[in-house]
Amino acid sequence: MFDVIIAGCGPTGATLAAELRLHDVRVLVVEKETEPASFVRIVGLHIRSLELMAMRGLLDRIVQRGRQRPAGGFFAAIPKPAPKGLDSAHAYLLGIPQPVIEHLLEEHAIERGAQVRRGCAVAGFEQDDEGVTVELADGEQLRSRYLIGCDGGRSTVRKLLGVGFPGEPSRTETLMGEMEVGVPQEEITAKVTEIHETHQPFWLRPFGEGLYSVVVPAAGVSDRAEPPTLEDFKRQLRTIAGTDFGVHSPRWLSRFGDATRLAERYRVGRVLLAGDAAHIHPPIGGQGLNLGVQDAFNLGWKLAAQIRGWAPETLLDTYQAERHPVAEDVLDNTRAQMELLSTEPGPQAVRRLLTELMDFEEVNRHLIEKITAIGIRYDFGEGPDLLGRRLHDIDVKQGHLYGLLHRGRGLLLDRTERLTVGGWSDRVDYLADPTAVLDVPCVLLRPDGHVAWVGDDQQDLDDHLSRWFGKPAD
Numbered sequence: 001m002f003d004v005i006i007a008g009c010g011p012t013g014a015t016l017a018a019e020l021r022l023h024d025v026r027v028l029v030v031e032k033e034t035e036p037a038s039f040v041r042i043v044g045l046h047i048r049s050l051e052l053m054a055m056r057g058l059l060d061r062i063v064q065r066g067r068q069r070p071a072g073g074f075f076a077a078i079p080k081p082a083p084k085g086l087d088s089a090h091a092y093l094l095g096i097p098q099p100v101i102e103h104l105l106e107e108h109a110i111e112r113g114a115q116v117r118r119g120c121a122v123a124g125f126e127q128d129d130e131g132v133t134v135e136l137a138d139g140e141q142l143r144s145r146y147l148i149g150c151d152g153g154r155s156t157v158r159k160l161l162g163v164g165f166p167g168e169p170s171r172t173e174t175l176m177g178e179m180e181v182g183v184p185q186e187e188i189t190a191k192v193t194e195i196h197e198t199h200q201p202f203w204l205r206p207f208g209e210g211l212y213s214v215v216v217p218a219a220g221v222s223d224r225a226e227p228p229t230l231e232d233f234k235r236q237l238r239t240i241a242g243t244d245f246g247v248h249s250p251r252w253l254s255r256f257g258d259a260t261r262l263a264e265r266y267r268v269g270r271v272l273l274a275g276d277a278a279h280i281h282p283p284i285g286g287q288g289l290n291l292g293v294q295d296a297f298n299l300g301w302k303l304a305a306q307i308r309g310w311a312p313e314t315l316l317d318t319y320q321a322e323r324h325p326v327a328e329d330v331l332d333n334t335r336a337q338m339e340l341l342s343t344e345p346g347p348q349a350v351r352r353l354l355t356e357l358m359d360f361e362e363v364n365r366h367l368i369e370k371i372t373a374i375g376i377r378y379d380f381g382e383g384p385d386l387l388g389r390r391l392h393d394i395d396v397k398q399g400h401l402y403g404l405l406h407r408g409r410g411l412l413l414d415r416t417e418r419l420t421v422g423g424w425s426d427r428v429d430y431l432a433d434p435t436a437v438l439d440v441p442c443v444l445l446r447p448d449g450h451v452a453w454v455g456d457d458q459q460d461l462d463d464h465l466s467r468w469f470g471k472p473a474d
């Protein structure tokens with residue numbers, strides 16, 4: 001008997017497992033593949049994900065394995081630097097191969113005590129009032145209190161739940177692969193610059209050891225059921241660039257589409273969805289993995305509270321209430337970005353206009369805060385602007401605020417030194433610090449770093465502690 005079974009050990013599943021283990025939840029992650037993915041796709045970790053990793057003491061390990069790039073130039077690949085003074089200690093993009101980040105997250109979950117079973121797929125389940133019976137592809141049955149589908153865009157769990165996945169099917173397909181080239185770098189640079197002027201979805205980028213990452217439109221490569229061949233890549237390169245750059249010795253070749261879909265519900269009883277299982281969209285702006293990891297940070301402590309028995313009645317449902325609108329917004333911004341990549345005259349004119357508008361700092365800041373997810377404000381009701389937002393890392397007596405959130409508990413930061421977390425001290429830490437760089441008297445932070453309350457009144461604080469952290473201990 002487990003508390004939680006997670007289907008899928010991708011970035012979302014592994015992050016969720018680690019978050020649950022912070023609260024001693026018994027977790028089993030069931031992963032269909034026997035081995036982690038081997039192909040190297042570089043993904044970008046954006047500011048909010050980097051902050052969350054810092055909040056759990058994981059960031060140093062991750063930064064060592066990636067490459068920091070300036071924040072900016074994400075929106076529809078319009079080359080604008082980030083506005084000055086983004087309010088984060090981690091205002092950069094970290095490029096990191098997806099298998100590396102997946103490995104680090106899985107390793108972290110295992111270190112925390114999660115069990116990961118590879119080579120077995122979730123094939124069915126049935127839920128009742130007490131729990132879920134999960135059936136694996138080999139017929140074995142397992143029992144848990146909750147099942148979470150983190151099993152990617154083609155999610156078996158979502159399909160078996162019968163949850164709708166409305167949206168748009170793929171309109172354009174793109175080929176992506178990793179290979180060697182037969183011409184000098186200068187020749188490539190000149191050609192790539194020339195082609196980018198027409199904004200085709202195309203790149204040919206070196207990423208070490210003589211290897212290049214190649215992205216070309218798949219138009220004309222018709223059989224979607226078959227994996228693409230090196231000859232397909234050569235033909236597409238010749239069509240766009242007039243040369244195939246002498247590409248040879250491919251390491252892997254793949255194809256992806258731009259389907260955009262969002263699950264109608266994130267929860268049906270004891271079964272929930274997170275990550276690509278709940279939402280898919282084109283990779284423009286590099287947001288999918290970030291969105292899934294952030295789903296996991298939102299869900300983890302709430303599900304743990306439910307299992308530990310202290311969750312207020314509606315806490316688990318705030319997962320969908322908070323994260324569904326965030327995914328809707330990401331889907332919309334990727335739709336907009338895809339339009340801006342079109343080579344048709346209309347979208348090109350809109351692109352030129354937006355490029356001009358982004359010279360206004362407010363516009364540029366709005367777009368970057370959207371893509372990096374630091375602009376998110378959950379709807380916690382009326383209150384000051386800080387309410388519902390994430391608090392950026394600030395200096396406190398003990399060093400950095402995020403260093404105090406490693407255990408995934410709530411935190412009251414009290415500049416008045418008058419308040420107390422009383423009967424919630426088993427779930428919420430307390431820090432009296434008049435020196436904290438904050439322009440409000442006190443803030444109550446949830447375990448995911450979002451501001452749950454701002455004020456200086458003990459009764460008001462107690463009401464909010466009850467709202468988020470349940471009944472006080474006797």
Ligand SMILES: Cc1cc2nc3c(=O)[nH]c(=O)nc-3n(C[C@H](O)[C@H](O)[C@H](O)COP(=O)(O)OP(=O)(O)OC[C@H]3O[C@@H](n4cnc5c(N)ncnc54)[C@H](O)[C@@H]3O)c2cc1C
Pocket residue numbers: 007008009010011012013030031032033041042043044045098120121122123150151152153155156157176256274275276277283285286287288289290291292
């Ligand atoms: C070309 C490209 C570039 C991208 N670049 C970026 C980027 O820069 N930044 C970014 O944030 N995102 C990027 N993404 C998106 C990102 O890769 C995904 O959003 C991310 O992998 C989703 O993570 P996940 O854990 O939710 O799902 P997945 O990574 O799909 O993991 C799901 C896991 O579940 C397993 N599984 C499936 N079915 C079952 C089953 N029945 N039982 C058990 N296990 C199962 C799978 O084997 C897999 O390991 C990119 C995507 C593409 C295609």
